[in-house]
């Protein structure tokens with residue numbers, strides 16, 4: 001495995017670091033407080049070609065590799081984890097399945113504008129009774145001539161508030177569990193499609209998490225992804241790639257905690273010394289730095305395997321599991337290093353801490369990642 005970053009990757013990283021510091025960081029705390037969906041950030045990311053990074057150029061994307069994508073999500077999440085996940089969802093959970101599984105004739109309208117960032121995509125798999133176990137979903141899709149009629153709801157949909165279309169999953173054959181699920185693209189303008197409850201959350205407060213409701217929602221049959229019954233497979237394939245994005249988001253948050261803590265520890269004085277002179281603080285910083293690097297390397301490995309066209313479910317699960325737990329540990333230590341100031345929202349540390357938690361939950365909880373990893377170990 002060769003995971004040394006290419007010159008091009010290094011240039012991308014440098015320019016994204018500058019972009020994130022200049023354009024995204026200044027308003028991160030304000031968006032966190034207002035909880036408004038950051039349309040402006042999405043537009044700026046589109047101008048930087050970050051909204052369809054791995055989509056081929058012929059389909060409106062940037063045609064870049066997964067390593068570049070990982071660098072982008074880390075840099076965005078370093079300063080604003082909400083923006084990190086918004087861009088990750090558009091790339092991994094919307095554009096990817098549409099590019100890979102949609103019929104060519106719908107891509108002009110339902111892929112290219114999303115890859116270019118003129119429109120925003122989202123992904124609706126979870127339902128009230130179907131979280132870790134999506135095969136328990138209740139949403140149905142019934143074929144009616146040239147159309148499907150969808151009925152049901154999806155919850156916690158990231159980007160949902162600002163989205164123009166969603167990749168959604170529904171049961172087309174109730175007699176078979178996994179194999180009875182199909183995937184569709186549903187547009188905001190399709191009749192019977194509406195946004196329901198908007199969630200108020202602990203962290204990533206402005207990522208536009210909403211309920212999507214479909215009542216006799218009529219969509220053209222051409223908006224089926226793949227074939228009927230392939231929805232579960234499409235969801236799992238999509239989440240494999242999504243998990244690399246969430247791992248990168250977690251690395252970004254953890255790095256934010258490390259960098260802010262390092263800086264603060266050299267400014268804050270107690271007992272007549274900088275707190276960075278105390279070995280207790282040095283050891284926390286050393287552990288954070290080591291874990292951030294380890295999490296980043298696991299994330300690069302998963303991205304690299306994906307770029308080689310190899311199977312990467314195991315590597316993506318490991319990267320997401322480890323990086324999300326690193327983000328929690330690093331932000332917990334970060335608050336400790338900041339002391340009482342870490343608990344106050346004058347500093348970004350409490351936001352990092354709140355933002356970190358969700359990386360252990362969405363796109364498969366840590367328990368689900370462990371199940372995926374163990375299943376690879378135990379298969380014969």
Ligand SMILES: Cc1cc2nc3c(=O)[nH]c(=O)nc-3n(C[C@H](O)[C@H](O)[C@H](O)COP(=O)(O)OP(=O)(O)OC[C@H]3O[C@@H](n4cnc5c(N)ncnc54)[C@H](O)[C@@H]3O)c2cc1C
Nearest residue numbers: 123124125126131132156157158361362363364365367368
């Ligand atoms: C902020 C946010 C954004 C989200 N965005 C999206 C989105 O855009 N699209 C989307 O479709 N979903 C989204 N989700 C949903 C997310 O993917 C689910 O919350 C997650 O998969 C867990 O499902 P659940 O909440 O129903 O928990 P449950 O599945 O009810 O799990 C509860 C607990 O039981 C554990 N558990 C469950 N099954 C097992 C098992 N077999 N073995 C061991 N432990 C188990 C879990 O790990 C967890 O600890 C989002 C969630 C959040 C919080």
